[in-house]
Amino acid sequence: MERESSDEVIVVGGGIAGLTTAVVLAESGRRVRVWTREPAERTTSAVAGGLWWPYRIEPEPLVGAWALESLVVYEELADRPEETGVRLVEGVHEGTRLDGLGDWAGRVPGLRTVADGLAARVPVIDMPVHLAWLRERFAKAGGTVEVREVTDLAAVPARAVVNCTGLGARALVPDPGVRPVRGQLVVVENPGITTWYTSVAHSSDTSTYFIPQPDGLLLGGTAEEDAWSLEPDPAIAAGIVARCAAVRPEIAGARVLAHRVGLRPARHAVRLERQALPGGRTLVHNYGHGGAGITVAWGCAREAAGLAGV
The missing domain is CATH 3.40.50.720 (NAD(P)-binding Rossmann-like Domain)
Structure with missing residues (x-):
C-alpha cells in the first residue's frame, strides 16, 4: 500500500x-x-x-x-x-421544440426556431x-x-x-x-457536408445524426439500453448509413472509413x-x-x- x-x-x-x-x-x-x-x-x-x-x-x-x-x-x-x-x-436538431426543453435552452446563444426544428452554432x-x-x-x-x-x-x-x-x-x-446505453457510429469520407444534423426520439433505440469532424463525417446512431457488445453490427451500420442518406443523399456513396462502438454510462x-x-x-x-x-x-x-x- x-x-x-x-x-x-x-x-x-x-x-x-x-x-x-x-x-x-x-x-x-x-x-x-x-x-x-x-x-x-x-x-x-x-x-x-x-x-x-x-x-x-x-x-x-x-x-x-x-x-x-x-x-x-x-x-x-x-x-x-x-x-x-x-x-x-452550425446545425439543426430536427423535430426539437424550444418549449420542450428546460430554461437552459433560452440561454444558448443563437439558438433559434426554424421550420424543421431548432438551429444553433x-x-x-x-x-x-x-x-x-x-x-x-x-x-x-x-x-x-x-x-x-x-x-x-x-x-x-x-x-x-x-x-x-x-x-x-x-x-x-x-x-x-x-447501465450501458450502446452507441454505434459509422465514419465515412466527408462528401462536403459542413453542418451537423440530428433527429432523435428519446424513446427509440435508433436515431439519425451526422457530425463533420476533421477525420471524416460521423454518422449515427443507436441507443440500445443494457447492451454490452463493443463489436460493430454490420446490419446496424447499414441502417445508420441509410437513415443519414435519406437526409443527405450524397452520404450514400461515401467511402466507409471506420466503425465505432461506445457504451454510454446511463x-x-x-x-x-x-x-x-x-x-x-x-x-x-x-x-x-x-x-x-x-x-x-x-x-x-x-x-x-x-x-x-x-
Missing part, C-alpha cells in the same frame, strides 16, 4: 470527466494523480460524436446549469481548434485531439496519469478521491443503477456528491453522465473539485 499524501487528490477514471476534473483540481494548486484502467484514447469518451448538447442525462435543471457552464469554456477553446479540437459549427469536439490536449494541460499543471486498475475506492491512498469511472462505477462502487440521475471515508478522508462521486459527458464536463468538474475541498 502506498503512503497517503495529506494534500493529494487521486482521480479515478481517465475519460472526459476524469481528465477535466483533474485539470480543474491541478490548476487550483492541488497535487493530483489520475489512475485509469485504460488510456484516454481507449475510453468511451474517445469514440463519442462530440456534439455539445444535453442527451440522455438527468436531472435537467442541474444538467442545464452544468452544460451552460461548459459551453462558455468550449466557446473560448474554439478560438484554437487545431490545438484543443473544439470548433463552433454550438461546439463540436474532435475527441481524440481534445483528450490529448486535456492530458497535456493536466501535465503542465503538474499532474500525472497512471494506468492502473482500482478495485476498492476506499483503499486509494489519498485524502481526497474523485470517482469518475463512468460505466465502471457499476461494479466498483458498486452501483447497479449505472443512470437515473448524475451522481455528483461527497461521501465520507474512514480517517476523515473524502470520496467524491462524479459519474452517470449518460450521453452528455462532454456537454457537462466543465460544470461537473468544478462542482466535484469544490466537493473535494478546492
